[in-house]
Amino acid sequence: MSNIYNGVYSVLLGMVITLRQLFKPSVTHQYPYENDFEINDNIREIPVGFRGQLHNRVEDCIVCKKCAQICPVDCIHIDARKPEKGGKMWESMNVVHLKDQTRIVGIIDGKPPKKIEPDMQFTIQHANPEGTTHPDIPAGATVKISGDKVDRIIDRKKVVLFMDQFDIDMTLCLFCGLCTEVCPTECLTMKDSLEGIEYSEFDRENLIYKFADPTLYK
Amino acid sequence: MLAQSTASEERKFLELKPFSDEMVVSMGPQHPSTHGVLRLELRLDGEIVREAIPHIGYLHRCFEKHAENLSYQQIVPFTDRMDYIAAMNQNWGFCLAVEELMSADPKFAGVPERAEYLRVLAGELNRIASHLLAFGTYGMDIGAFTPFLYAFRDREKILLLFEKLCGARLTYNYIRVGGVSRDLPPGFLDDVREFIDYFEPKIDEYNALLTNNKIFLERTVGVAIMDEAMAISYGATGPNLRGAGRKWDLRKDEPYSIYDRFDFDIPVGEEIPEAGAVLGDCWNRYKVRMDEMKESVKIIRQVLDGGLPDGPIVAAMKAIRPPAGEVFSRSEAPRGELGFYIVSDGSVKPVRLKAKSPCFCALSALQELSRGLMIADIIAIIGSIDIVMGEVDR
Structure with missing residues (x-):
């Protein structure tokens, strides 16, 4: 008798937990139809x-x-x-890594300093959107950025x-x-x-x- | 001549010869409850298993031989693919072995403090993810589908954290020789705290859902008892050994990294006479994993509360070139003791690399465990010893 009671009770206990889940928002999405990573809040962003x-x-x-x-x-x-x-040769661009883990590809004046101080100012010219992950930077733009936002700068080679x-x-x-x-x-x-x-x-x-x-x- | 060779190959495929009323059945390699590609050859008397022989090698990728042609840094991504459920701990085990070799070199300064904390954070999160998968799939093997969905919902949160941390969801390649590959992304520690606050009460929910469920208890309690002596003789470690009642955890007994700084318990199996649970049965092996998740949460909370020290995340070195010598180093992966034996001749590549896999040892006990039980119990055993075929075959 207690066996039946235990069986029914533990099944009901599980049902209560699943029932509670019924009233929560769904965690899955219909992938190929819902792949808009910006509009739907339910869908995560790519980090x-x-x-x-x-x-x-x-x-x-x-x-x-x-x-x-x-x-x-x-x-x-x-x-x-x-x-x-007589072949044309050039140098690669600088890559400026910002503290929020985004980066800007462009050219800064002169060599990057060994240690970046917060009061420094950097002017990045000829920004290349290819490779730039910092938002809203058009091609060829000139960006001014202060040293407290910069993490490190890759030198030109x-x-x-x-x-x-x-x-x-x-x-x-x-x-x-x-x-x-x-x-x-x-x-x-x-x-x-x-x-x-x-x-x-x-x-x-x-x-x-x-x-x-x-x-x-x- | 030709006929002979075919006969021997046939014998290789089927080792068993049935008696008059018995039959031989191949289970797997493609079977939903064999956790990968494992083929079991069963000699059955009706529904009773007289003999079960595991056939492995379907996922063999020559990891050890391959590693002899790769530099130490290049081997790390291949360790990801051994136990792909807990790749962080595999990376860590390999890097620990190489660092032990390197420690003979006076120029190697050792792993920076911050990197050690990051390793513990990543390793324990991965332990939770791995045990969640073990819990979810075990429920599904036994016939409860809901726990699987719950486990994957929460495991997904850990995978998202790892995605932010190292850019990959499964094959992390995060822990490197001498440190880790990336520093914390902004706001990561808050995300981890949010996760463990969310996750800790969920463990009790899982226990109500599956662990104490009457049907689950009937299937697992007292089934396939692997006692302490048997576990040790087969070399089974991790939750399988602790489920048999032996309090043995490398994180406590031979602390590596910075595990001696944290306060946590080692859950072991327990006898519960009213429920019929015996030390070393399927239920105890499973229960140890559920309790271990709580301890992992405890460790992560201590890392977060103590705060991470500042400093470099990887030891400064020109090339990974350990001095000549050999080393065997082991660490506590979620599935047991993971060992790496490396012979170095002082070059950038190892001369010999051998991986000791905990799943292989656990799987070898299957033959003895399953003798005389029902076919359905074999499913319960495979789930409870929690094997990953990628690590068994390597």
């Missing part, structure tokens, strides 16, 4: 620094091949050659080699993020936006990203 698809800003890449070296699965293939005489091939095989990539950590100019990044997550393709070839742009080097 800053998410490790999504790899992306390379080729004009800032100095072809140092450190990423290809550190990659545990060898999914990055780089081919480079020495520049011809000279481009020394012509890039013939820069292929990343995303079918092999294991999204460890080691390549983005060793990149000296921080041109190789992982997308922390919706397009960094939704990358399905019908053709396998489309997942081999080819970044090399021969028109850059003249």
Whole structure:
């Protein structure tokens, strides 16, 4: 008799807990139909620094091949050659890391200071929206920012080699993020936006990203 | 010649020969309750299991051999894929071993204080996530679907925290040799506090939902008793050993990192005569995990209350090049003692790497545990020893 009582009681106790859940808002969503990450409050945002698809800003890449070296699965293939005489050479852009973990890609005057004081002023010119995660910065804009917001600044590096091939095989990539950590100019990044997550393709070839742009080097 | 080789392969696939009234059934590798790809070969007499032989290797990825061709930093993302449910603790176990090797090098200053706190924070959050998954899937194996949804709802909150912390949901690659990869994002500690405040009362809710449910008790209490001697002889560790009544936890008994600074208990299994619970039965192994989540919450609360020290998050070093030597280091992962044996010749790559997996030891006890029980009890055993096939096969 007590066996029946115990059985019924513990089932009812579980039912009470599930019944309470009935009156709370739903925690799931219908993914392909509700993927608007901004309008619907129920759906989360992709956090800053998410490790999504790899992306390379080729004009800032100095072809140092450190990423290809550190990659545990060898999914990055780089081919480079020495520049011809009179070839056009340039320096990569600065990357200004802000304290709220966003970054601005642009050019600051002179070399970045070793220690950033709060009363310093930085003027970032020719801002590049590609790679910039700080909101509302149009292409080529000039941004003034004070030192108390800046975390660190990546120095400019000279481009020394012509890039013939820069292929990343995303079918092999294991999204460890080691390549983005060793990149000296921080041109190789992982997308922390919706397009960094939704990358399905019908053709396998489309997942081999080819970044090399021969028109850059003249 | 050809016929012979086929015969031997057949024997390899089916090891057992049934007696007249018995039959041999293959369970898995694709089976919802084998927690991965595990094939069990069952010799059945009606519904009674005479013999159950686990066949492993369906997820074998040559981790140990592969590691010989990778530098120490490159191995870390591969440890993620061993026990993918608790990848932080796998990263940590491997890094502890390399750091022990490095400690012979006078230039290596040791792991910074802040990194140790971050490791404890991440490791304990991951322990909760792992036990939540064990709790949820165990309920589902036994036939209760609701706990699974509840567990995944709360595990999702931890995954979102990790996503902010290190940018990945499952394969974190967060703990590195000499420290951690990223510092805290702004507002992270408040999010963690909000989570544990939300989560702590939920554990009692789970207990009301599943742990003390009559149907669940009938399925698990007194089933498949692994007593202390048997657990030790099989090398089973973690909740499986503690469920058998042995108070053994590396975080307390051989404190690594900064675990000696925190105040927490080690839950062990208990005998409850009125319910019929015996030391080392399925229910006790399960109950230890539920109690451990509370202790993890306690540790996280102490980290948050004490505050994190400032400073670097990774030890300054040029390259990870441990001096020649060998080391065996172990740490307390959610599923038991995770060991790494590394031989170094002073180069950037290990000469030999061996991982001692707690799940492998626990799974080896299955054959003895299941003898003479019903088929349905096998499901209860696999869920209660909480194996992850990625770690068994490596």
